[in-house]
Amino acid sequence: xxxxxxxxxxxxxxxxxxxxxxxxxxxxxxxxxxxxxxxxxxxxxxxxxxxxxxxxxxxxxxxxxxxxxxxxxxxxxxxxxxxxxxxxxxxxxxxxxxxxxxxxxxxxxxxxxxxxxxxxxxxxxxxxxxxxxxxxxxxxxxxxxxxxxxxxxxxxxxxxxxxxxxxxxxxxxxxxxxxxxxxxxxxxxxxxxxxxxxxxxxxxxxxxxxxxxxxxxxxxxxxxxxxxxxxxxxxxxxxxxxxxxxxxxxxxxxxxxxxxxxxxxxxxxxxxxxxxxxxxxxxxxxxxxxxxxxxxxxxxxxxxxxxxxxxxxxxxxxxxxxxxxxxxxxxxxxxxxxxxxxxxxxxxxxxxxxxxxxxxxxxxxxxxxxxxxxxxxxxxxxxxxxxxxxxxxxxxxxxxxxxxxxxxxxxxxxxxxxxxxxxxxxxxxxxxxxxxxxxxxxxxxxxxxxxxxxxxxxxxxxxxxxxxxxxxxxxxxxxxxxxxxxxxxxxxxxxxxxxxxxx
Numbered sequence: 251x252x253x254x255x256x257x258x259x260x261x262x263x264x265x266x267x268x269x270x271x272x273x274x275x276x277x278x279x280x281x282x283x284x285x286x287x288x289x290x291x292x293x294x295x296x297x298x299x300x301x302x303x304x305x306x307x308x309x310x311x312x313x314x315x316x317x318x319x320x321x322x323x324x325x326x327x328x329x330x331x332x333x334x335x336x337x338x339x340x341x342x343x344x345x346x347x348x349x350x351x352x353x354x355x356x357x358x359x360x361x362x363x364x365x366x367x368x369x370x371x372x373x374x375x376x377x378x379x380x381x382x383x384x385x386x387x388x389x390x391x392x393x394x395x396x397x398x399x400x401x402x403x404x405x406x407x408x409x410x411x412x413x414x415x416x417x418x419x420x421x422x423x424x425x426x427x428x429x430x431x432x433x434x435x436x437x438x439x440x441x442x443x444x445x446x447x448x449x450x451x452x453x454x455x456x457x458x459x460x461x462x463x464x465x466x467x468x469x470x471x472x473x474x475x476x477x478x479x480x481x482x483x484x485x486x487x488x489x490x491x492x493x494x495x496x497x498x499x500x501x502x503x504x505x506x507x508x509x510x511x512x513x514x515x516x517x518x519x520x521x522x523x524x525x526x527x528x529x530x531x532x533x534x535x536x537x538x539x540x541x542x543x544x545x546x547x548x549x550x551x552x553x554x555x556x557x558x559x560x561x562x563x564x565x566x567x568x569x570x571x572x573x574x575x576x577x578x579x580x581x582x583x584x585x586x587x588x589x590x591x592x593x594x595x596x597x598x599x600x601x602x603x604x605x606x607x608x609x610x611x612x613x614x615x616x617x618x619x620x621x622x623x624x625x626x627x628x629x630x631x632x633x634x635x636x637x638x639x640x641x642x643x644x645x646x647x648x649x650x651x652x653x654x655x656x657x658x659x660x661x662x663x664x665x666x667x668x669x670x671x672x673x674x675x676x677x678x679x680x681x682x683x684x685x686x687x688x689x690x691x692x693x694x695x696x697x698x699x700x701x702x703x704x705x706x707x708x709x710x711x712x713x714x715x716x717x718x719x720x721x722x723x724x725x726x727x728x729x730x731x732x733x734x735x736x737x738x739x740x741x742x743x744x745x746x747x748x749x750x751x752x753x
Contacts, residue, residue, distance in 0.1 A: 253304075256338045257281060259429075261436030270335065274299065275328035278341055279396075290329045293595040293632060294572055297328040304335025360717045362497050363447035366440060368431050369711040371511060372452030372460060374404055374535035375556050376568070376676065377426060378708055381434040381445070382715060389434045394568065396422045397459065402556050403535065404455040408465045411458075420462040428489055447497040448489060449711040453509035453536055453551075454478075457500055468506050473735065475506040480725050501714065502725050505733035507551035512538045513728040514710025515674045517720060519703055522547055522727060526669035529654060532707065533558055533675045537650045540731070541657040547727070548661065550734040552653040552742075557642040558677050560598045565633045567596030574633055575680055577604035584608060586629055594630040600680035605635050606643060607685035610752055617752045619644050644750050647691050652745035659741055660734060671696045674706040689752055 251270045255277055257263065266281055275290055275297055290297075295315050302324050309330045316325050328341065361367060363382070370379040378392040397419055400410045411419055427450070435442040450460065454475055458465045461483065467476045480502025485494055501510040512532060521528045527543045537554040540547060560566035560573070567573045572592035578585050586601070588594050597605065609615045609627050616622060619640045627635040658664065671692065673681065679702060687694040703709070714720045736742040 253333050254336045255303075255333055258338070258340045259433070260340075261432045261442075262429075268333065270333065272333050273329070274301065274305075274326070274331045274333060274337075274339060277333070278328055278339070291595075292327070292329055294567075294570065295327060296571065299326055299328050299331075300324045300340040301326045301331060301337060303337030304333065305337060306330075306332040306334055358717055358719070360719055361447070362449070362499065362715050362718050363445075365444045365446055366435075367447035367449070367715045368434070368445055369449045369708060369715050370427055370430070370451070371514075371705060371707045371711065372423060372427075372450065372456045373511070374453065374456060375402070375559050375561055377423070377430070378676075378705060379427070379430045379434065380708060380712065381431070381438060382712070383438075387712075388438050391430055391434055393426060393430060395456075396426050398561075402561060403553065404453070405553075407459060408455060408469050411465050412469060416459070416462060416464065419459045423456075423460050424489075428492065431489065431492055442492045444493070445489075445496060446493045447499075447715065448485070449499050449501065449715045451501050451510045451514045451707055451711045453511055453538070454503045454506055455509075457503065457510060461500070473506045473737075475503065478503045478505075478728070479510060480728065499714070499721065501711070501721075502728040504549055504728045504731040507536070507735075508538055508540075508549045508731070508733050510728075511707035512540060512549060513724050514708075514714070515703075515706035516540055516547075516710070516727060517713060517724050518706040518709035519672050519674070521670075521672060524669075527663065527667050528670040528672065529657070529668055530672040530674060530703075530706075531650060531654060533650055533673065533677050535559065535561075537646075537653060539650075539653045539657060541661060543661055543663060543667075547731045548657055548734055549731050550653055550657060550736050552649040552736050554646045554649045555642065557639075557646040558599045558602060560596065560602065562642060563597070563602070563639045564636045565596045566602070566639075567598055569598045569600075569676065569680065570595075572596070573598040574601040574605075574629055576682065577601055577608050577629065579608055579611060582612075584612075584629065594633045597629065597633055597635070598680075599677040600682065602635070602639075602643060603685045603689060603691065604682055605629065606640070606752075607682075607688040609635070609640075610688060615640060615752070619750075619752060644752075647689060648746050648749040651690055651692075651749040652742055653736060655745045655749070656736060656739065656742040657734060659745075665693050665695055668696065669699060671700045672706070673700060673702050674704065676705055678702045679704040690749060 255266045380390040381388045400407050432442045479500040485496035485498045503509045531539045535556045538551045540549040571590045572595035573589045574597040576587045686692045
């Protein structure tokens with residue numbers, strides 16, 4: 251029997267038709283910027299909503315979670331509550347940070363926007379967005395990329411697009427971007443129509459799927475992208491619910507698998523402004539690597555998978571409250587911390603690197619990644635690392651390290667000649683570099699020369715949004731890059747097998 255569910259997001263209202271007995275988290279996840287940090291396993295208890303109407307009875311977990319006052323005000327957990335009839339929901343759509351003061355940039359201010367502008371980094375797994383005004387950064391938010399419903403990797407999404415799902419893939423991410431921007435505007439106390447400029451970056455595939463271009467050229471040899479962007483696009487198409495006259499700029503990609511996100515990250519790092527040799531690696535679902543040597547830029551991309559972002563692992567979560575973020579040994583005993591000290595609900599990327607390091611040091615696993623005596627590595631009652639998890643992490647680690655080593659070998663240089671190694675991406679922001687070196691993700695000899703620069707793609711997009719003079723610089727940077735294809739590359743293939751080992 252159909253039921254009517256009204257959703258009041260704060261910045262918009264919506265009415266959804268569904269079948270009786272639908273889980274509220276499923277309704278919310280498909281109709282706005284709403285995420286389930288623990289994947290609906292009822293561990294994080296963060297999917298709190300205020301709900302009324304004909305709903306399923308309170309569960310023991312909800313009675314334990316909420317106070318009597320909260321229960322009287324209709325608070326429920328969306329992953330445990332079913333709509334048995336018409337209902338009305340008031341969710342908190344996603345975490346948002348509103349800055350008290352503007353952030354002053356260390357470059358001249360010549361913005362694309364007149365009143366307000368947004369930037370977004372559309373990652374394969376995560377979408378991040380920031381709102382800026384004339385005083386600087388106002389707010390930021392992030393969300394799991396809703397296109398993951400079509401597959402965790404870009405190949406799956408390309409296949410769906412070629413099978414006739416292109417418009418659906420585009421609409422999914424466009425709706426998410428519009429909702430995120432609307433939410434940021436609402437939280438900042440402004441109208442969405444005042445956002446008059448945007449810079450949208452991401453890897454090449456994500457930008458194809460955003461813009462509605464057929465990714466056919468990206469799906470087969472010779473993998474030559476027929477669209478590298480580096481231009482403006484009508485806001486009416488990309489952000490139809492905001493200012494229809496907004497300037498929307500998509501930075502230039504380097505090739506089919508080295509995207510605008512790396513162009514922006516290189517812009518932010520300043521790597522190519524220096525005479526010395528340096529490497530930058532953005533560790534995400536797709537690891538993109540750039541080498542600057544003798545004023546020549548080379549780049550490559552390798553499918554690292556989402557394991558180091560916590561996705562696809564038995565207890566993997568993103569960097570949310572309760573995620574195990576660091577693990578260490580204390581007199582032979584395993585200790586751990588969680589984000590904001592909350593009850594552990596899973597393990598995120600930085601914790602995963604630490605876990606592997608501890609497992610090697612304690613000889614729980616050997617150099618091949620095999621467990622010596624145990625079936626898994628148990629961190630807490632609900633959080634563990636399994637043998638399958640270790641194998642996925644080995645694949646990710648080997649891809650990243652082999653990609654870096656391939657660029658070096660093909661350029662005829664060694665790590666001794668590399669002055670700096672930049673690690674970009676959300677995963678790198680909290681990474682223990684000693685753990686990264688211990689498991690072979692980065693060379694131990696580079697520890698003192700490694701710098702973590704966080705989401706550099708967003709930082710570069712911010713530079714471009716606030717100074718339009720960076721547009722031409724980024725175009726030149728991307729167009730002068732030489733892309734090295736790693737598929738069927740014998741050097742990469744050999745190194746990939748070698749770096750599967752923990753040695």
